[in-house]
Amino acid sequence: MVLAGAEARGPGNRIGAYLAAVRRELELRADLLDRRWGAPTGAGERPRLASLYFGGGTPSLVPADDVAGLVRLVEARYGLADDAEITLEANPGPDDRGDAATLVEAGVTRISYGVQALDDATLRGLGRRHRVADVADAVGEARSAGVRSLNLDLLYDVPGASVDGWMTTLERALELEPDHLSLYALTLDDPDAEGLTGPLGDHLPTPRGARRWRDAARAGQDEDRAAAMYHHAIHRLAAAGFHGYEISNWARPGHESRHNLACWEHRPYEAVGPGAHAFDGATRRWNAARLDGYLAALTPPDGGSGRLPPGGQEPLDAVTAASERVILGLRTSRGVPAAAMLEPPLAEHFGWALAAELLEVTADERIVLTTRGRLLSNELFARLV
DSSP states (O other), rough: OOGGGGSSTTTTTOHHHHHHHHHHHHHHHHHHHHHHHOBBBEEEEEEEEEEEEOOOSSSGOOOOHHHHHHHHHHHHHTTTTEEEEEEEEOOOTTTTTHHHHHHHHHOOOOOEEEESSHHHEEEEETSSSSOHHHHHHHHHHHHHHTTSSSEEEEEEOOTOOHHHHHHHHHHHHTOOSSSSEEEEEEOOOOTTTOOOSSSSOOOOOOOHHHHHHHHHHHTTTTHHHHHHHHHHHHHHHHHTEEEEEEEEEOTTTTTTOHHHHHHHOOOOOOOOOOEEEEOOOOOOEEEEEOOOHHHHHHOTTTOOOOOSSSSSEEEEHHHHHHHHHHHHHBTTTTTGGGGGGGSTTTTHHHHHHTTTTEEEEOOOOOEEHHHHHTHHHHHHHHHHO
């Protein structure tokens, strides 16, 4: 959900218009799938969905009745498995998180809170609206409502942070007893410079104030400190019973994110909304991020039936597909089959990565990243592209 500021809050918000467009895109995409694969079934070429994910912004601002309506629409047109995982991203502040009880009634089984930090000074520095006390309140409400699985997103390598402060943050997070933790190093990429913010780009232009903040924040980051923070997390979370099933994600048994696993296992997934990315197994597709173009295409002012939104696509050739499968597989604790060491793109670099102690071969003949490999994964992956 790519809505912010006045578009998402206040009397002039565009949530209603946005939802109408999303519903239309869901219908149009389902029509295409029906023509290609037939109606969804419990098995066969078009199985029902095992995961439904409301993300990409603050979907908790959407009224629970509308969330329920979207779940019903997806179930009718795409099919939902009986035990489907339905995730909703939310900010933990009282004005942003929605009502957990009504979200559970709408079908939500998993909530992912964008906590980012667990000290108020860091939250203020990041420009976040919530405070530490709000996180505890949000978690308590979710548990009382019967949310089956709860994730907390945290950032490390934040400017001005310390290893000791990060250790305290992890302890505070564990005290909240989440089922899943996602730990991400703060990235300060420049989508404008990378050409991702044009009319058909999947990113919105970076506001001038945000650009100034990012330029200043880069000077406050430190690779060695980030490595120490990550290394501590690996050992502390393992001791607390969490399995690091992917480079940035830890879960208690049975609480791994199905949505994330589908992406890392290179499986097909559908997606709708501004900036959304989809993959059918052979071609990547994305919608342009700009809301005005999205609304104009799907809900035209003249009352027409609407068309698919602007965006782009990229067919994957055999070399690119092989590289993606290896890179995505190595991100996970399962790794890739040992046979991959004999095939491109890993064959050329396997000896180097093994000697550098970035990879190891397990007893069940899988190639996985070592702890050192996780810390230096970007260097290895850059060679595999």
